[in-house]
Amino acid sequence: MILWIFALHGAAMVAAALLGRSSIRRGMAAAGVAPLVGAIWAISQLQGDNAPSTEEIVWVEQLELVLRFSTTPLALMMAALVSGIGVLVFVYGVGYFDDTAEGGARFSTTLLGFSASMLGLVLADSVWTLFIFWEFTSVTSFLLVGHKNTYPATQAAARRALMITGAGGLALLAGLLILADNVGSTSLSDLSPASGTRGTVAAVLIMVAAATKSAQFPFHVWLPGAMAAPTPVSAYLHSATMVKAGVFLVALAGPAFGDTVSWKVLGMAFGIASMMWGGFIALRHEDAKLILAWGTISQLGLIITVLSIGTGKAVFAGVSIILAHALFKAALFCVVGEIDVRTGTRNVSELGGLSRSMPIAFAVAVAASLSMAGAPPLLGFPAKEAAIEAVLGLEGLEQLIAGIGIFGGSVLTVAYTTRFLYLVFGPGPETTVAPVRWAMTIPSAILAMAGFAGYVFIGWVNDIVIPAATQVNPASDKYELIAWPGLKTAFVISMAIIAAGLALGWVIANRTQEAPDARGANVADRTLDNVLILADEVAGRVQHGSLPVYLVTMILTVTLAGTIFLGDLDTNGWVAWDSPFQAILSATIAIAAIGGVAVGSRLGAALTLGAVGVAMAGLFLTHGAPDLALTQLLVETIVVVGFVLGLGHLHRRFPPVEPTWRMIRLFVAIAGGLVVSGGLLAASARPVGQAPVEALQEGSVDPGGGNNVVNVILTDMRALDTLGEVVVLGAVTLGILALASTRSTASNR
Amino acid sequence: MIEIHSPTARRGVEVATPLALLLGTYLLFAGHNNPGGGFAAGLVFGCVVALRSMTGLLKASGSFVLIAVGILIVTAVAFSPLLWGDVLLDMQIVETKLPILGKVKSGSAFVFDIGVTAIVVGLVVALLNGLGSTPRPRETDNS
């Protein structure tokens, strides 16, 4: 079934590409069909106690290169979120875009491609599958962020997003490989606790990967820039799904690293830093979308923190917040997009009084904001409550750090939420508003309603969340979301957070302030620019274009590498020559070859080459290879003819060479020759296996039908090689003919 | 083309030609039992072509036809065993008696060698045509 759903996504992508050509809205509508089916499937699977089922496509079994998907509870919960929010976003897109919007086919296809990739990521059950879909989401995110591809700021933002998430992808691959190697299986369901140095390295790599994807400080710099994307993209990728991939990864790797100290420390550091910094910056921005983006950074920090604390209660809280956050953040983005479309701005200082002119949007925003602030009667409340309970269950320093972090982060969250609501919908000069677009309003309303329904039907949510959390930490099955806990410590803390946040938000909202600059993003951009400049400079120096220098570099490298063979040199057992003829012929070859260099005229050089060839033929004869000798003689004749023909038109003498360069070449050549000689002598000291001469002779006579073993090998035993060799000769002939025939046109230039 | 205008050389080549052709043919047949083979035979024939065209006795041409025929022959030999269910390049052996060479045990390997010979001769002809012909001189000091 999973594979069919992917096939459906593929088909819908084709349909979206065709329909989106005429109008982006038709493309979005066509694309929405696939996530609709996906959502229905995922939700139906969530009902009842289905055992996880696995589907796979095997590519290379020996290397465990398989696409494997599994319907674990956590995967199904994420799949339902991805596809469910996907449907709403596609519907929302129908309202968001005008018919005149450009790049409809590209946009709707890419967005659906992202949806499919994300579905693959959450359902993946092998490290390869996970990694591939992880990279797919990075690439589709890059394309979607850069959708308005003519603006330099958009280009920079897309590049930044790709670079950071792409680098994270590499860290993920390395971490997963270490982990899989440790377990001896590439299946994600087989992950077992990793320990030791390898475990630590893998933990750090995977946590860094998660932090890049989930925009955790200091890797968060790509997320605010990604708001350059159309709002459906921000609502889908950068709040509800793609940034959740990092969080999902932390949950997925929980069973492997739950006890690893570095995992926990790093995760809490990322999480708390992001929670604080994100909330702090969100308080200062004027652009509503940026407020939400920085809020997302903060909220993801909260999830990462509780997930990496890793106790049963904390994991349970983390998984609950994933669910709640996806619903309310997508709803808020949808509202902001609607405001943007209907008023023409999303700058909160220019907006005001929208509670009267956009009542439905106002209601949706209030509901979603309450959920985000962790107030009843919405799903965010019990989830936040669970997080506070989890912190209360900790001890000592861990409790202190996590407590301060979560308390501070939550106060900031309530504060920026208050400010956002107050500035956009509160008193002020009423902004003129375009008529309502139901395709935008209804999806955001559904999302907000879902947060409310989740609170009312909390048992149903528990049925989803408890198995998912138990998959990460078996101790989570003891906990459940409680709609109304009564006056317990956690509740009091919750109320204190809300009160403090309201006060802070109120104060900030009434102050005029300057929007923060994008220092982090600038640093990232400049770093990237400098890397590219460095690459240019290195390439400019190294890739200078001179073929001889390239060759000298390569020869020198190989020569240096070859010197390791010289260690085996041992003068014992050296034979000066096998026969006097061999000695004479070897000397002839050496003298003729050197003479060929010394001779200044081209024809002289060609003739000395011929002499070398003839001496080679003699050596072949002394070695017992008459076939080689015969062939060598004949080949040499033709080659000399070729040289005479080819070089006859050139200057008689070679052009002069610069002395220093000549000395370098001479040095490299001598070193290369010495290493070859030494290496051969060292290698020949090793025992040589007995040649199967007898078997070859028999085989040559009987099935081969010939006495000349060499030729039978060539025409019978290795006939396929000979066939290839003949084809090479044919190709050479064609090449020579082609080079000769293009002459007239080329010289007429 | 570099041409040798000496009448002595031309005469020598004329005399040597039949001997060389005989040698090449011998090599072609000898290959399976003695040193020789299609490649060596092709090179000998190639030398004949080269010498004759250098002395102006022959205008070499048709290299494309030669390699086309050669490649056709070798691929036919290579793939024909598949037709009667044998493996690729399986060589058939036939025993025949020939006037000079006596009993010859050969077969499809021999046909294969003929193809190789044709290709090698084609290569030499292409070499003579491609490298030999003089283009219109562009810079007089280099020609």
Add this chain to the structure above:
Amino acid sequence: MSVSLALAIGTLTGVGLYLITARSLSRIVLGFSLLGHAAVLALLTAGGPPGEAPLADKTTPELTANPVPQALALTAIVISFGLTLFLLALARRQQILSGNDLVEDDLEDQRIAVRAEEVDLLDDQQSDETQQAPGVSS
């Protein structure tokens, strides 16, 4: 392998390397040819000591040279023969086009070097401006 053979192969390699690093294509062709000789000789002699020709009806297995490297070397000779002829045709064409047979520096590569210098210049001009105008969208 005897020392004289090893030295012959080393000399062939050294001279070949010296020639292929030249700028003149005809020297490069000569160099390739010599390197081919060196490789064939190394291949042949690596297969074992000299012996009698591997003709099944004229020798006994004990005295025979190893035929397998001979067959491999034969292929190697043929391929390097083809390569040499092809390089000669290239040299000839170069001579027809440019009047000599010198290998010129690669144009694309030179462009990269030029671009690196240009980026340096641009960078110096821009460094002041970027500090004054932080990115607005992010």
